[in-house]
Amino acid sequence: MKTYEPITEEIVGKLKKIVGDKFVWTDEDHLEQYKTDEETDPRKFHRPEAVVAPASTEEVAAILKLANAARFPVTPRSGGTSVSDGAIPVCGGLVLLMERMDKILEVSPEGMYLKAQAGARTGDVQQAARQQGLFYAGDPCSADSCLIGGNLATNAGGDKAVRYGTTRNQVHAIEVVLPNGEIAHLGTRSKKNTTGYCLDQLVIGSEGTLGIITEVTLKLLPQAPYKSDVLAIFTDQDKATGIVPVLLREGLNPTSVEFMDNAFVRASSDYSKLNLGHYEDGSYVILTLETFDEEEMDRKLIKLDELCQANGAVEVGMADDRVWTLRKNCLESTRVLSKVMTSDDFVVPLDKIARTINELSREAQNYPFRVFTLAHAGDGNLHFSILKGDLSDEEWEQALDAFHAKAYQYVYAMGGKLSGEHGIGAKKVKQLAALADPGELYMMQTIKKALDPLDILNPGKVLAVY
Ligand SMILES: Cc1cc2nc3c(=O)[nH]c(=O)nc-3n(C[C@H](O)[C@H](O)[C@H](O)COP(=O)(O)OP(=O)(O)OC[C@H]3O[C@@H](n4cnc5c(N)ncnc54)[C@H](O)[C@@H]3O)c2cc1C
Structure with a gap:
């Protein structure tokens, strides 16, 4: 695996110059706090070397320029509700918190759009739209704790995707800081656009590997009475x-x-x-x-x-x-039943969802763990929560691997994919490499290398560290 340079005292000093002394942390409490997201298995935790909370797009850009010059990795983090190890700094380095960039900048009833900094809480975005008699259709079940930039980064789904689509369908435009620190404005509020590549949609759902989203312009809809x-x-x-x-x-x-x-x-x-x-x-x-x-x-x-x-x-x-x-x-209800658990996120074509739920939940009965089944059924998206319970690490790994091998094969045979909404994160990098179409994988690797030649931004997520 690639080696990075450590974050030295000198770099900490430079980070403090960028964001202010109060917003750079290297103390035990902070490093411990940001070693995981919703991951419960301690073997997957990784401590960062420092944590930073910028307040503006320019500060994010300056941090990424410094990271390239000094060669340390940066993991963006919004609400930390990722269930695919997306916000874990798997290569160490810096965790970059988006939470200070939390302002709703504009709600336009005439233009039916809302502009916000990417660190705005999703629930606050929904509320700001409601206050103008309008409606923001993105609604992951974690809306009270996740941030809107995290939703764009993961292309979050949720309860309303059957009718309105996932987060990518709710976005007009984004501001993004590229891995080398350049700032790009992508997308448009116009209804049509064939002006070059569709780069906003490339960044949306890229799980923080192609850029850090700093501002969003979202579509609003009339509220159905x-x-x-x-x-x-x-x-x-x-x-x-x-x-x-x-x-x-x-x-x-x-x-x-x-x-x-x-x-x-x-x-x-x-x-x-x-x-x-x-x-x-x-x-x-x-x-x-x-x-x-x-x-x-x-x-x-x-x-x-x-x-x-x-x-x-x-x-x-x-x-x-x-x-x-x-x-x-x-x-949450299954978290109290087992300290360690994992959640699957298969998605299949709609005409296959009933069959997939029934056959895979029957298959799951053959393993020594407990399985709970949930589905955004109208989107063909199936979540299994699998509980480790009292199994040893070895038994757990063996059983999970055996179940997953069957389940992935089944889902792909149904025309499905590994993730409907939670993303690949660090959790399913190997599976994506094994299951993706070779041409698709080649395009992803080539785009990542072109935009992030030093693999500075969120390394080890979606694709293996090269
Ligand atoms: C109880 C619960 C319910 C959930 N329900 C749903 C659901 O219904 N639908 C659903 O889709 N998901 C759901 N999730 C998963 C999770 O909430 C979503 O993936 C969410 O979009 C993550 O947002 P976040 O702000 O917490 O981002 P984080 O977890 O902090 O980050 C997620 C990923 O995005 C990257 N990232 C974060 N911010 C940025 C940024 N500004 N720019 C670029 N990259 C960034 C991170 O590096 C990471 O890879 C649920 C999780 C929990 C715990």
Whole structure:
């Protein structure tokens, strides 16, 4: 693996000159705090040598110029909610915090856009849009703790992607500091654009390997006045997953179609101290409809009820916010059951999602770990939470590798991919190298080398360190 130069006292002094003495840390507490993100396995932790919090795009640029001159790696970090080891400084060096760049700069009701610094909290972006009667459609379940730049870097999905698409669909333009410290303004607010390469979309979803996003211009939408959440409960998991293609085919255009298996229903009900029915035997499908017309909502709700009943639901009812508390607590609810766990993020074409959930969750029963299944079912995106429990490190690794080998093969045979929304991070670098189309891998490596010849920015993420 490539070796980098250490961050010396002299470099720390230069960093302090760039951002101010108060915003560079080398003390034990900070180095310990930033050795991981949502990763729970201590074997994956890496301590940085220093942590820095710039306040402007120019400061970010100066830090990257210094990093190239002194040859130390830089890991950008927003909310640190990555579940793919994306914010872990796997090669040491510097962790660069985005949290001071947190301003909402402009909300334009006329132009229906919002400009913010990349360190603005996603929940604050949503709130700022709401205050103007508008709506920002990006909504990962971590919206209260992640930052908008982190969402762009990972092309985050979430509960509303069925109707509105993922984060990349919500973006007009970005400002980005390239690995060598140059500043680029990419994208446009115009509806059409064929003016050269589509570089904004290349940077979005590149997980901080091609540039540090410092400012974002986001699309806003009108807020639909009518919104209904529905909980459909099934006691037969195959029927629960089988409802997804039916709903999408019938033109209901749902905003959310979320699936929780019975293991997640129990875990999250216990964690949230809620019981919404069929705790013992139910799989849940949570559906959200939005309309601009009351009668249209009534018609859609009747149709939804009919379709769920006809496809085997044992209960269909209007749901309140408690159903979203259950859904959003899923990940946390399994954390209390096992200190070490991992979360998969497969994505398959929509017509394959029911089959994939059912076959892979059945396959998972053959291994000595506990598996909980969750899906943004309307996007074909499946999350398995796999718990280490009392297994030894060796047993855990063996079982996980054996399951993953089967699961990856299955998902790719279905026309799917390794990650629907969490990204490759450091966690799936080897798998991407093994599974990606050779031409695709060649393009990724060539672009990375061209923009970051010294492999300074977020090395060891998406691609192996060269
Ligand atoms: C409880 C929970 C629920 C979740 N639900 C969802 C969900 O519904 N949908 C979903 O997609 N994900 C979800 N996630 C995963 C995670 O929240 C997303 O990946 C999120 O977009 C990460 O944002 P962050 O601000 O925490 O970024 P971080 O974790 O800090 O960083 C993520 C990656 O982006 C890079 N990066 C960060 N900021 C920048 C920047 N400004 N410029 C360039 N690169 C940068 C980092 O180096 C890292 O590689 C969930 C996580 C948790 C813990």
